[in-house]
Amino acid sequence: MKFGVVVFPGSNCDHDAYYSIKHNIGCSVEFLWHKDASIPNDIECILLPGGFSYGDYLRCGAIARFSPIMKEVINFANKGKFIIGICNGFQILTEAKLLPGALVRNENLHFICKDVYLKVINKNTPFSNKIDKDVIKIPIAHGEGRYIADNETLNQLVENNQIVFKYSDELGNINNNINPNGSLLNIAGIINKNRNVLGMMPHPERYSEQLLGGNDGVSIFNSILNFL
Amino acid sequence: MSKYKANIEITLRKSILDVQGKTVEKALHSIGYENISEVRIGKFISLEIESDNQDFALEKVDNACKDLLANPIIEDYKISLEIINQ
Numbered sequence: 001m002k003f004g005v006v007v008f009p010g011s012n013c014d015h016d017a018y019y020s021i022k023h024n025i026g027c028s029v030e031f032l033w034h035k036d037a038s039i040p041n042d043i044e045c046i047l048l049p050g051g052f053s054y055g056d057y058l059r060c061g062a063i064a065r066f067s068p069i070m071k072e073v074i075n076f077a078n079k080g081k082f083i084i085g086i087c088n089g090f091q092i093l094t095e096a097k098l099l100p101g102a103l104v105r106n107e108n109l110h111f112i113c114k115d116v117y118l119k120v121i122n123k124n125t126p127f128s129n130k131i132d133k134d135v136i137k138i139p140i141a142h143g144e145g146r147y148i149a150d151n152e153t154l155n156q157l158v159e160n161n162q163i164v165f166k167y168s169d170e171l172g173n174i175n176n177n178i179n180p181n182g183s184l185l186n187i188a189g190i191i192n193k194n195r196n197v198l199g200m201m202p203h204p205e206r207y208s209e210q211l212l213g214g215n216d217g218v219s220i221f222n223s224i225l226n227f228l
Numbered sequence: 229m230s231k232y233k234a235n236i237e238i239t240l241r242k243s244i245l246d247v248q249g250k251t252v253e254k255a256l257h258s259i260g261y262e263n264i265s266e267v268r269i270g271k272f273i274s275l276e277i278e279s280d281n282q283d284f285a286l287e288k289v290d291n292a293c294k295d296l297l298a299n300p301i302i303e304d305y306k307i308s309l310e311i312i313n314q
Contacts, residue, residue, distance in 0.1 A: 013232075034279055058271075066296065095299065102302045104240070109247050148244055148302055 001228055003029040004043040006089075007074070008064045013050035013086065013205060020208040025221045034067040045082040046068050046073060047222055048089025050141070050203055060103065061091035070096055082126060082224055083197045087142055090189075090199035094138055100157070101149030101200045107182025111143040116212070117187050118202060119168035125191055126227040127198040127220055135172045136200035137218035140180060140188075145201040147183035147190075148154070157190060165189035165200055179201045180192055231280045231312040232285040238298045238305045239270035273297055276312065285309060 007206045014031065020063070021029040030044070034053075039046070049146045055062035063184060064070070077083050077098050085093040093099045105111060110131075118138055120131050157163050165188040167181075168174045179186050181201075189200030203219025231304050240246045246268050252269035275292075279285035298305040 058297070062296060062299070094301075102299055104244065105247055107245070107247055107297075109251060150243075150301075184252055 001027055001044050001225060002042050003027055003045045003047060004050055005029060005047045006032045006034060006069055007049075008034045008051065008053035010053045010055055011049050012122045013049035013088075013203065017047050017049045017086070017205040018204075020205040021177045021221060024215070024218050025225065026116060027221075027225065034064070034069050034070060034071050038159075039069070043141060044213040044228060045084065048073070048074060048083065048085040048092050049205075050087030053092065053224060054120075056088075056144075059069070059095070061093075062097040063193055064088075064092045065095040065209075072115070074098065077192075077197050080121065080196050084220075084224075085197070085199040086125065086203055086205065087140075087145070087201055088199055090188055091144065093197060093199045098197050100145055100153045101124060101189060101190070102145050103144050103146050103201070104148050106142070106146050106180070112145075112180050113139070114180070114187070114190060115139050117168050117170050117172075118165040119172045119174055119179070120166040121163045121166055121193055122191075124161070125198070126166055127191065128164055129225050130223040130226045131219040133216070133219075135168060135170060136219070137207065137214050138204055138217055139206050140200055140202045141206075142181070145181045145183065147187040147201075149184065153171055154184060157187075160193055162190050162193065163187055163196065163228065165202070229280060229284075232277050232279060232282065233312050234277060234285070234289045235308045236273040236275070236276050236289070236293060236297060236305055237270060237274065238293075239267050239268050239305050241302055241304050244302055247300075274312050282309060282311065
């Protein structure tokens, strides 16, 4: 199976994602330039990496969403192929309307860079079926990760089991005190209705080998391998 | 063709907590402006557009707001348009 990592001007987690997929998962992977007007046929999963695409000008992800490659990424999603958006990638996916809601300034206005615990809410997805633990530890690094959506959207996310990860404590308790950024319902990651697009603020590629401090992130990528 | 100038004001929707606005409000209170409330922080964009008439110009700018300049999920916007030259 082959992954593609999109490189936007200002992406800064693209190489980490590439490394993680190539060396920690052992899959082939290639970079896709944001100006590319096509996606190679052999790619089965696209990763939109973290960073500050286009300097986060206007809104995070707002300009990247109109990069030439995004037209193809949207087609790719509509064909049912797999997409993971991490951090800035998640923001781009909401701007592109591939995922509902939006990500706004953290409640405390701080850029937060720390390890967080995530309760795995739904293990029955292409992105979470190989996660053994109920709670995983993954770092976040964002200033604008507060997930916002209207009540109707939130209800749909809950009803359709589209919430995959919620910020929790080490034991999996979910409450306001451990919510790092003020996200509604402690949402850290969601999938679309068709279950082929995942967006998450935490960075699994940063915890993909023990040397980095943890390897819980690997199970997310391995889930896709297992699913296909 | 006439040229128009559009001033666009973009703010977070009322239902969304504007943490920047709240923080600035607190700062204002702390330096003695206790009577100030409801501080909201947004963006201001100005642009020029050529169009046959004002209605078309407004429609174009409105579409630009919906497509890119504002995110209607989280933001409200207000456009004011004035003619620069005929």
